[in-house]
Amino acid sequence: MLGPVTTGHRTRSRTRRRTSRALIAIGAVVTVLALAVVVVPLLRPPGPRPLFQLPVACGETWQLGTYPGHGDYDVDLFPLEGPAWGQSVLASYGGTVTVAGINGSLGGRTPNDPDGPRGRGGGYWVKIDHGGKWETQYLHLLEPPLVRVGQEVAQGEQIGRVGSTGNSGAPHLHYEQRRGWDKVEAHFDGSPSGITNDDTEYTVRRTSNNCLTD
Incomplete structure (x- = not known):
């Protein structure tokens, strides 16, 4: 009999x-x-705050300020000597470039046409990741950044030049420090800038200690 x-x-x-x-x-x-x-x-949690320095040349004194409608913790920097156009913008601290390009649109304000049409946003800009969830941002640069995405930069290394691209009324450097997702009060050389909100116009002078060391 057959099986199944x-x-x-x-x-x-x-x-x-x-x-x-x-x-x-x-x-x-x-x-x-x-x-x-x-x-x-x-x-x-974020790591300890890096020892950020002013993003400008060692020994130079600049005016830091804000104004109503600017944005809490946003810092605008203007040199106290010489024209703002083309001044060197330096990395506040060492890190990795995560953005180097255009934010918004450039507009048409240049040293030869300072009253040209405004653009939108930050114009030419750079963002640097410093580790520990700390970032810095540099906006309204004159021309394409001198660094590229993924590049490692040292504290004091030049990343661009001051301009008036984007939504800018005059040549200056718009600067931010960020911890995680949040903007925070900018500190320079271990001291708070005093620029915390944009309720009123506020200015302060600071001398840069962003000095290269051997």
């Missing part, structure tokens, strides 16, 4: 189901690990 005859379909179906479940499980593990790589660093 099987075609093998059931065995293959069970094998496929097991393989599918295994692949789904592996995919879930990979997804969780990928999310952990992204999310865990975001949950870590």
Whole structure:
């Protein structure tokens, strides 16, 4: 008498189901690990504040200021000697360039046409990641930045020149320090700038200690 005859379909179906479940499980593990790589660093608290320096040449005295409608913690810098156009903009601290390009539109304000049309946003700009969730931003540069995305820069290294690109009324450097997602009061050489809000016009003078060391 013949025994039961099987075609093998059931065995293959069970094998496929097991393989599918295994692949789904592996995919879930990979997804969780990928999310952990992204999310865990975001949950870590910021590191200690770097010893940021003024983003201008060593020994120079500049005016730092804000005005109503400017934005809390935003700092505008103007030199007290010589024309603002083309002044060197330096990295406040060492780090990695994460943005080097155009924010908004450039407009048409140049040294030869200082009253040209305004652009939008920050114009030519640079953003530097200093580690520990600390960043600095430099806006309204005269021309394309002197650095590129991914480049490592040292404290005091030139990253651009002062201009009036973007939504700018006069040549100056718009500067920000950020901790995580938030702008914070800019500190220079370990001291707070005093520029915390834009309720009223406020100015202060500071001398740069952004001096290269051997």
